[in-house]
Amino acid sequence: xxxxxxxxxxxxxxxxxxxxxxxxxxxxxxxxxxxxxxxxxxxxxxxxxxxxxxxxxxxxxxxxxxxxxxxxxxxxxxxxxxxxxxxxxxxxxxxxxxxxxxxxxxxxxxxxxxxxxxxxxxxxxxxxxxxxxxxxxxxxxxxxxxxxxxxxxxxxxxxxxxxxxxxxxxxxxxxxxxxxxxxxxxxxxxxxxxxxxxxxxxxxxxxxxxxxxxxxxxxxxxxxxxxxxxxxxxxxxxxxxxxxxxxxxxxxxxxxxxxxxxxxxxxxxxxxxxxxxxxxxxxxxxxxxxxxxxxxxxxxxxxxxxxxxxxxxxxxxxxxxxxxxxxxxxxxxxxxxxxxxxxxxxxxxxxxxxxxxxxxxxxxxxxxxxxxxxxxxxxxxxxxxxxxxxxxxxxxxxxxxxxxxxxxxxxxxxxxxxxxxxxxxxxxxxxxxxxxxxxxxxxxxxxxxxxxxxxxxxxxxxxxxxxxxxxxxxxxxxxxxxxxxxxxxxxxxxxxxxxxxxxxxxxxxxxxxxxxxxxxxxxxxxxxxxxxxxxxxxxxxxxxxxxxxx
Amino acid sequence: xxxxxxxxxxxxxxxxxxxxxxxxxxxxxxxxxxxxxxxxxxxxxxxxxxxxxxxxxxxxxxxxxxxxxxxxxxxxxxxxxxxxxxxxxxxxxxxxxxxxxxxxxxxxxxxxxxxxxxxxxxxxxxxxxxxxxxxxxxxxxxxxxxxxxxxxxxxxxxxxxxxxxxxxxxxxxxxxxxxxxxxxxxxxxxxxxxxxxxxxxx
Numbered sequence: 110x111x112x113x114x115x116x117x118x119x120x121x122x123x124x125x126x127x128x129x130x131x132x133x134x135x136x137x138x139x140x141x142x143x144x145x146x147x148x149x150x151x152x153x154x155x156x157x158x159x160x161x162x163x164x165x166x167x168x169x170x171x172x173x174x175x176x177x178x179x180x181x182x183x184x185x186x187x188x189x190x191x192x193x194x195x196x197x198x199x200x201x202x203x204x205x206x207x208x209x210x211x212x213x214x215x216x217x218x219x220x221x222x223x224x225x226x227x228x229x230x231x232x233x234x235x236x237x238x239x240x241x242x243x244x245x246x247x248x249x250x251x252x253x254x255x256x257x258x259x260x261x262x263x264x265x266x267x268x269x270x271x272x273x274x275x276x277x278x279x280x281x282x283x284x285x286x287x288x289x290x291x292x293x294x295x296x297x298x299x300x301x302x303x304x305x306x307x308x309x310x311x312x313x314x315x316x317x318x319x320x321x322x323x324x325x326x327x328x329x330x331x332x333x334x335x336x337x338x339x340x341x342x343x344x345x346x347x348x349x350x351x352x353x354x355x356x357x358x359x360x361x362x363x364x365x366x367x368x369x370x371x372x373x374x375x376x377x378x379x380x381x382x383x384x385x386x387x388x389x390x391x392x393x394x395x396x397x398x399x400x401x402x403x404x405x406x407x408x409x410x411x412x413x414x415x416x417x418x419x420x421x422x423x424x425x426x427x428x429x430x431x432x433x434x435x436x437x438x439x440x441x442x443x444x445x446x447x448x449x450x451x452x453x454x455x456x457x458x459x460x461x462x463x464x465x466x467x468x469x470x471x472x473x474x475x476x477x478x479x480x481x482x483x484x485x486x487x488x489x490x491x492x493x494x495x496x497x498x499x500x501x502x503x504x505x506x507x508x509x510x511x512x513x514x515x516x517x518x519x520x521x522x523x524x525x526x527x528x529x530x531x532x533x534x535x536x537x538x539x540x541x542x543x544x545x546x547x548x549x550x551x552x553x554x555x556x557x558x559x560x561x562x563x564x565x566x567x568x569x570x571x572x573x574x575x576x577x578x579x580x581x582x583x584x585x586x587x588x589x590x591x592x593x594x595x596x597x598x599x600x601x602x603x604x605x606x607x608x609x610x611x612x613x614x615x616x617x618x619x620x621x622x623x624x625x626x627x628x629x630x631x632x633x634x635x636x637x638x639x640x641x642x643x644x645x646x647x648x649x650x651x652x653x654x655x656x657x658x659x
Numbered sequence: 660x661x662x663x664x665x666x667x668x669x670x671x672x673x674x675x676x677x678x679x680x681x682x683x684x685x686x687x688x689x690x691x692x693x694x695x696x697x698x699x700x701x702x703x704x705x706x707x708x709x710x711x712x713x714x715x716x717x718x719x720x721x722x723x724x725x726x727x728x729x730x731x732x733x734x735x736x737x738x739x740x741x742x743x744x745x746x747x748x749x750x751x752x753x754x755x756x757x758x759x760x761x762x763x764x765x766x767x768x769x770x771x772x773x774x775x776x777x778x779x780x781x782x783x784x785x786x787x788x789x790x791x792x793x794x795x796x797x798x799x800x801x802x803x804x805x806x807x808x809x810x811x812x813x814x815x816x817x818x819x820x821x822x823x824x825x826x827x828x829x830x831x832x833x834x835x836x837x838x839x840x841x842x843x844x845x846x847x848x849x850x851x852x853x854x855x856x857x858x859x860x861x
Contacts, residue, residue, distance in 0.1 A: 219692075228688070562831045573763065578700055607833070
């Protein structure tokens with residue numbers, strides 16, 4: 110037997126005849142490969158029961174039998190027919206696509222993973238092929254030739270897998286010449302899956318929590334008070350200022366609604382602390398609410414009906430507390446709900462006033478209907494009118510870049526305000542490459558209910574284009590922090606950066622603002638809100654316990 | 660013409676063939692897209708593969724050439740480490756580009772062997788191109804030596820792959836910990852609930 114270092118070991122013909130190309134089958138004939146690390150666990154029965162959703166049962170992705178309800182096929186087709194008649198956009202998106210391919214290489218999951226079914230056009234075809242078969246004459250007659258196929262259990266599995274690999278970020282839609290909104294296709298597909306009791310637990314559990322307790326994390330009112338009090342303590346330690354903590358305060362001028370992620374987890378908590386400091390300094394008459402305790406709305410990732418159910422608390426609480434208008438914190442998808450659905454679903458908010466800054470007198474006319482503005486609009490206005498005393502040099506050790514969160518950027522057009530604020534509070538701000546920011550921004554890979562840990566491999570694929578751009582500015586400009594105004598970003602981009610651009614930390618914009626702000630009565634600022642020493646302003650003597658702090 | 664010179668002459672064709680093979684590990688539509696777009700931000704996977712295959716080949720070529728010249732001078736086989744040292748700057752760049760590609764493939768829908776297996780395709784690319792140029796493999800000893808160098812790179816790729824997979828698990832754990840770490844820390848600071856404290860005296 111020849112050894113590898115002997116020539117006879119190598120048979121030239123053998124070497125040349127290896128066909129390394131994967132088998133080529135059409136997409137309809139390529140079965141879905143449900144690989145652990147790339148899918149999300151199914152919704153638990155208890156959560157479906159809380160929400161009165163159909164077919165609650167415990168099941169696993171790896172099971173052959175997903176325990177679909179009797180007559181499931183009829184349910185799906187009737188659900189499709191209902192939505193085709195209800196949503197003109199859905200009908201249009203099913204009919205219009207000419208498969209030009211403009212969207213094909215624009216999805217972050219495709220770019221990072223190379224699975225052709227993550228090309229937005231093909232992901233939509235998963236649904237469109239059934240539409241053709243059941244709702245078009247050509248599809249009924251010509252079948253596969255016309256791009257139509259039968260609805261089978263395998264198709265349902267494929268839907269579940271791929272429609273929970275879309276973050277509804279809408280980057281592909283920017284490039285579609287017909288303006289097909291893939292996010293809406295995904296939303297409908299998820300609704301259809303929901304009719305069979307097919308949900309992911311990472312979104313349906315937060316939804317169930319939100320329905321009972323007002324926030325995704327199931328923080329009860331006293332728990333929320335606790336965490337906010339912890340923050341008050343940390344703020345005092347960092348700045349020497351004891352801020353007020355208005356909660357459920359009747360008659361306050363402003364109701365402040367923010368994502369619940371900012372109440373408990375690093376680094377979102379620093380964003381929340383920063384906002385409390387800002388309101389305190391300006392003497393804003395505001396209140397938190399333990400009922401409207403989450404601006405985030407995972408209903409958006411579940412169904413239209415669920416968006417409405419979860420969002421209703423915001424106006425209801427504004428009415429109960431008798432506030433004049435609503436201010437929203439740094440959140441992404443929350444903002445899409447507030448701006449594009451809330452008024453239609455739960456309005457009109459005719460009991461509220463058009464938001465008016467009590468400090469500058471600016472009337473936010475663009476929010477005339479919803480009566481709610483974004484904290485970044487509020488802050489940019491304050492800075493524009495010179496109402497904040499800022500010392501950006503406190504952030505000089507930070508070289509920051511800005512990640513446009515999909516919803517505020519693409520869905521809302523909040524592009525300039527965050528940049529305006531960042532430039533005012535940081536001396537070192539660097540943009541990522543042009544085709545990775547603003548309208549063309551790349552998703553974090555964890556939005557739309559995908560930000561859990563069991564699909565980490567998939568998230569890192571989806572996060573590759575973003576991480577790649579971050580690493581570019583890290584190498585080119587020494588960027589060490591990534592600012593984002595979205596709670597999901599603040600949770601998921603930490604991991605994306607740790608893998609693709611290690612050394613880059615994630616921060617909220619408000620946090621940078623508060624660290625640069627000079628507050629009335631503050632002590633000599635030696636620490637930032639994370640209670641870390643500010644370089645160049647360190648304490649003279651090390652504090653007790655610092656050395657072994659793990 | 661020596662083996663090294665032949666490699667150098669056919670370098671572009673070899674690298675192109677190798678890149679095509681490496682891209683063919685993705686599905687047909689995907690590899691076409693990865694091949695088409697040159698933008699490093701719109702197409703990081705295609706870009707990284709293109710840069711890595713070229714750099715790895717350059718490094719191996721340099722080793723082959725310097726090894727040949729050393730053998731001629733001393734009539735003895737230069738060791739691998741000598742060859743590596745003589746191209747100290749190139750390997751550093753190569754390791755970086757190799758890492759970049761493997762890091763990507765470690766989180767894609769590949770098995771471990773598929774993720775790093777593209778390295779071995781270089782052997783095939785070299786043979787195919789040499790076959791086309793000189794008609795037969797006239798350099799059995801050199802080919803064996805070249806193959807061993809490719810194997811070395813593949814081993815390195817496998818180490819990177821394992822490192823990335825471990826990192827992946829670590830990141831998953833870190834994320835779960837981070838979700839509650841702050842609140843738990845604060846609760847701890849608040850002091851232990853006497854009713855929950857372990858009764859040491861008993």
